[in-house]
Amino acid sequence: MKTDTQTLRDQILYQFLQAGGEPISGTKLSEQTGVTRTAIWKHIHQLEEIGFTFDSAPKVGHRLTHAPDVLMEPLLPDVFQHTGLGHPVVFSPEVDSTNRLASELASQGAPHGTLVTAQEQTSGRGRRGRVWFSHPGGAWFSLILRRPFALSRAFELTLLASVALQRVISQLTKLDVQIKWPNDLFVNDRKVGGILAEIRSDGEQVHQAVVGIGINCNIPIEAFPAEVSQVATSLLAESGQRIDRTQLVGRFLALYGEMLDFLFRGEPAFERVHEEWCAHSHTLGRQVRVQTNRDVIEGRAVQLDKDGTLMIRTQNGEDIAVHSGEVLF
Amino acid sequence: MRRHLPRGDSLLFKIGEIRELIRLLDETSVSELTIVSGDDKLCIKKPDVSGVIPQVQVAPSMPVQATIRAVSAAAPVAEPQAPLVQGATPAQENDEATTVITSPMVGTFYRSPSPDAPAYVEVGSRVTTKTIVCIVEAMKLMNEIEAEVSGVVTEVMAENGQLVEYGQPLFKIKRS
Numbered sequence: 001m002k003t004d005t006q007t008l009r010d011q012i013l014y015q016f017l018q019a020g021g022e023p024i025s026g027t028k029l030s031e032q033t034g035v036t037r038t039a040i041w042k043h044i045h046q047l048e049e050i051g052f053t054f055d056s057a058p059k060v061g062h063r064l065t066h067a068p069d070v071l072m073e074p075l076l077p078d079v080f081q082h083t084g085l086g087h088p089v090v091f092s093p094e095v096d097s098t099n100r101l102a103s104e105l106a107s108q109g110a111p112h113g114t115l116v117t118a119q120e121q122t123s124g125r126g127r128r129g130r131v132w133f134s135h136p137g138g139a140w141f142s143l144i145l146r147r148p149f150a151l152s153r154a155f156e157l158t159l160l161a162s163v164a165l166q167r168v169i170s171q172l173t174k175l176d177v178q179i180k181w182p183n184d185l186f187v188n189d190r191k192v193g194g195i196l197a198e199i200r201s202d203g204e205q206v207h208q209a210v211v212g213i214g215i216n217c218n219i220p221i222e223a224f225p226a227e228v229s230q231v232a233t234s235l236l237a238e239s240g241q242r243i244d245r246t247q248l249v250g251r252f253l254a255l256y257g258e259m260l261d262f263l264f265r266g267e268p269a270f271e272r273v274h275e276e277w278c279a280h281s282h283t284l285g286r287q288v289r290v291q292t293n294r295d296v297i298e299g300r301a302v303q304l305d306k307d308g309t310l311m312i313r314t315q316n317g318e319d320i321a322v323h324s325g326e327v328l329f
Numbered sequence: 330m331r332r333h334l335p336r337g338d339s340l341l342f343k344i345g346e347i348r349e350l351i352r353l354l355d356e357t358s359v360s361e362l363t364i365v366s367g368d369d370k371l372c373i374k375k376p377d378v379s380g381v382i383p384q385v386q387v388a389p390s391m392p393v394q395a396t397i398r399a400v401s402a403a404a405p406v407a408e409p410q411a412p413l414v415q416g417a418t419p420a421q422e423n424d425e426a427t428t429v430i431t432s433p434m435v436g437t438f439y440r441s442p443s444p445d446a447p448a449y450v451e452v453g454s455r456v457t458t459k460t461i462v463c464i465v466e467a468m469k470l471m472n473e474i475e476a477e478v479s480g481v482v483t484e485v486m487a488e489n490g491q492l493v494e495y496g497q498p499l500f501k502i503k504r505s
Contacts, residue, residue, distance in 0.1 A: 151433055155467060158469055182469055183468070196471070197469065199470060201472055202475060203477065323468065
């Protein structure tokens with residue numbers, strides 16, 4: 001849930017956005033939000049730290065002169081009416097991990113559709129406790145889902161997200177975005193995004209899920225540590241253009257919400273976009289090495305089953321089904 | 330025993346329903362149950378000799394939804410030592426107060442949230458229904474498994490990092 005501070009900050013921002021560039025007096029803001037002018041001033045200062053700029057004139061008040069591209073609720077496209085996703089939005093300038101915070105909020109009763117976002121993650125979660133490099137400029141967000149669905153279909157959560165992100169990022173950047181099995185996003189053979197979901201289930205039904213997504217949007221290539229830049233890149237570095245993160249997240253939620261509705265209704269969901277996954281696959285047809293916990297399987301990735309299983313054909317013609325593992329090159 | 334059910338809009342067996350059927354079958358002298366509905370067929374057999382573990386075979390003649398396909402793919406027909414579904418088979422010691430937590434899916438078994446974090450539970454740990462006992466991961470989906478019973482962990486039955494099958498025993502819990 002949002003803290004009072006976050007709610008108030010959003011309220012003040014809404015006032016400025018509604019004013020459409022006209023100045024608002026401190027007195028008026030104070031009346032509309034029910035807090036003191038000192039509290040208002042403190043929040044305006046916080047907004048400035050996030051990247052908003054204001055100018056102020058005596059007796060006239062403050063005027064919003066620039067709104068940055070950040071994942072705050074007042075700036076995000078409203079898709080909640082259609083999808084039930086993206087409200088409330090819990091934004092933090094800095095958080096350890098949006099997935100960690102989302103799990104905590106979910107256990108405290110945060111509703112279905114809650115979106116947890118951050119400017120920067122200090123220890124973004126990767127697979128198995130790895131840290132995900134989460135510099136400012138990326139889109140770091142986690143979605144809380146609380147509609148029950150069959151555990152046997154849980155794998156669809158991340159596969160659907162990968163297809164939705166592939167489509168949205170391709171549309172916005174014109175880049176050739178590919179999906180590396182199971183759900184990493186790649187541009188020019190380097191990683192631009194990842195998805196990590198954490199679910200709670202009773203062995204039969206999933207009753208809570210946190211879908212965490214990290215997209216390297218507007219991160220200058222110089223900002224990547226050397227070892228990360230070997231394997232990762234950003235949309236800015238590849239396209240030469242900044243991507244509007246609020247548009248990215250808004251469009252993603254709209255599309256993902258549509259896909260999830262099929263899942264929640266118990267109808268085929270990933271099956272509907274299976275071909276799209278395959279068409280944009282970075283993995284299929286390639287000679288790959290897959291690190292599983294037992295060993296490394298080498299062969300050609302020949303097929304993605306509709307249950308998300310990757311089929312690897314080894315040199316001696318044997319087909320091995322891989323459910324869990326990491327594709328190496 | 331063969332019974333034909335009228336075809337409804339869609340007769341899809343939920344895992345819970347199959348579990349219930351297995352349980353019923355286990356309690357009777359009936360050794361085989363086949364249910365056919367339209368194109369879907371569910372067959373549960375128990376071998377006469379060992380008589381302990383019922384086997385499930387689902388033979389769809391047309392594409393069916395994942396709920397059934399998953400059961401068909403995962404039912405350890407060839408490995409009768411593994412209990413089929415959570416709670417379907419009591420612990421071998423006939424200890425009625427023991428529950429075996431089994432893996433609800435194929436994946437990698439992890440005992441801790443990250444490699445350098447302490448294990449969720451150890452032998453002797455007290456758990457409640459909502460206590461997370463482990464993670465089973467498949468395709469970057471971390472499935473946090475809840476104990477579902479209250480009691481004390483008496484045995485950890487799988488190794489950290491091991492690939493586990495559907496229905497594979499993971500923990501023994503002495504209920505209290």
